[in-house]
Structure formats: C-alpha cells, structure tokens
Amino acid sequence: MPQRTKKPGASKIRSAAFQRIRADHSSELAEDYVELIADLIDEKGEARGSDVAMRLGVANATVVKTLKRLQDAGLVTQEPYRSIFLTGEGWKMAEDGRRKHKIVEAFLLALGVSEETARIDAEGIEHHVSEETLRAMARFLARKVM
Amino acid sequence: MPQRTKKPGASKIRSAAFQRIRADHSSELAEDYVELIADLIDEKGEARGSDVAMRLGVANATVVKTLKRLQDAGLVTQEPYRSIFLTGEGWKMAEDGRRKHKIVEAFLLALGVSEETARIDAEGIEHHVSEETLRAMARFLARKVM
C-alpha cells in the first residue's frame, strides 16, 4: 500500500534536530548575504553584486541568481546594473546576524582560540546556535570580565 | 562531489570562511548519515534505510538516493532490500563525528545549557568547529573538573 511518509510522534523528537538543521541551512545563505551587504554599505557606502561575489568566493552569476530570490523574499531591493539595498526586514536580519556573530566570536576568543580560527568558526557556528546557547555564551563573557 | 573551487588568487582571504562553510556542508550530510547508521548498528544490531529516514525526518526515497552516493563515496555498502553496513572509511568518519559531537555537547552542558538544547545545538555545531576550537572546549572541560 502507498507508504505515506510516517510522521509518528515517537521518533519525531529524534529527528527534530536534523529538521532544524535543514531549516537553518536554507536561511543561512540569506543571512550571509544580508550581513555581507550591510557590511559593504557601512564600509563603502554601497554594495555591488561583484563585491558580494568576491567576498563570498562565488561567481557573479551565482550572486545575481541568489539576489533574485532574496528580493522575492523581501530582504533586498535592486535594479539592474545598480547597487543593492536592504529592506527593513533585510536590515533586521543583518543586525541579528551581526549580533550573533559578535557574541560567538568574542566567546571563542575568550575560550582561548586564535583570532583567525575564531573568525572562521564563528561564521559557521552563528547559524546553528540557539538563543539559549547565546545567552550562556554572553553569561560566560560577562563572568570573565569580572 | 563538490564543484571545483576555482581559486581566485590573491583576491580575498575574506572568502575563505565562506568557502570552508560550503565545503563543510557537502560533507555534513554524509557525516550525519554514517553517524546515524553507526548508532543504529550499535543499538539494534542493524541499520535499515527506513530507520535512517525516520530519525532524520526525511522520506525513504531520499535515503535511498543519498545512500547510493555514500556507496559511491566508499562509506557504506548495501544490497537492495538489505540493511546497511559501514566500510572502514565509514566507521572512521562515524567515530570522528561521535567524538566531536560528544565534546561539543558536553561543553554546552558545562556552559549551563539545558540538555535538550545542548543535544540539538551540538548537532548543528559539530560540523563547523575546527580542531583548534575542539581543543579549547576540551581544555575548558578539563579545567572545570579540577
């Protein structure tokens, strides 16, 4: 008989973590883009697609395609051959990413990790830490300072 | 097989982090699979595709397709309608994943995070921590015990 996708409550709990990871991954790229665009705007006054491409290490064409999705998602606005702007929503996401990034990076540094590693690992970790863990990291940092 | 990453030369050290994240993502799924398969074998004596599907929260067909890739990659062996085995390589990857997972989870717990959150966050973080950060976490744990 057709084998419906089983969604029994039993091992649903087990799979929750993996489902969250898949969800995280789909928002991860969007967060990286808006964060980077925000940085570029703050640093150079404007964000060009090619700057984004260079910093992410991908081809221009990939950025164009992704930005189209981000525009559909209401995170950025842009016109052909012009620089990129963030919507209110986009700024909100960028700020949130920066906030997480800062906490994670500072935390790793406080843990005794090198600057280089802290920066790189923070980039990977920031999309996978819950608010609870962020709070614990912030607490640790506060305690360290005292 | 990950796409050929063209190195743009001196352009951007900045992009290194993102490139590593993309690389991590392509191995992440493989690690999750082999780790899960190892767990199932240890727990129940065998790993069936449908168990993997249930625990990961994906459809059976997705698991079949992914296992084909893992087989091509030399991580698992299997025959149609039979249960799944890990190759030596597969076991090695599974053990490494478990090692990382354990450190990260224990570390989060020591930080004061709840068990539930530690388990879930560790699942996401384990694929993005460098050996250096793992060492720092282990050091922290050791210090805590003293």
Next chain:
DNA sequence: GCAAAAGTTTAGCATTGGCTAAACCTATTG
C-alpha cells in the same frame, strides 16, 4: 504455499546553489 500486507526501490519532478560563456549595459576616453 500463496495472497495480502509491509517494506523498499524506481521514476519523475522541484528547488537551491554552483559554474561558464555569451549577451548586454555603462562608463571612459580618444
């Protein structure tokens, strides 16, 4: 021992996120 139930695989489709090459604008400059 065979028919139905249960489990597994195949087929076919969609989306995301990469790439290169070619076409297309914009901007510089002679």
Next chain:
DNA sequence: CAATAGGTTTAGCCAATGCTAAACTTTTGC
C-alpha cells in the same frame, strides 16, 4: 560623441537534496 573596455546579467548546464506515486520485493498469516 563614438568606440571600446569593463562590469553585469542572461542562458543554459550540472549536482545535491528533498518530495510523491507507482512498481517491485520480502515477509507474514492463514
């Protein structure tokens, strides 16, 4: 002010990862 250099977009390809429905195999119950 036109030609061209250079940046940007489009077109079209590929691989990974997900899905449902249908086909197929194995197991079970009588």
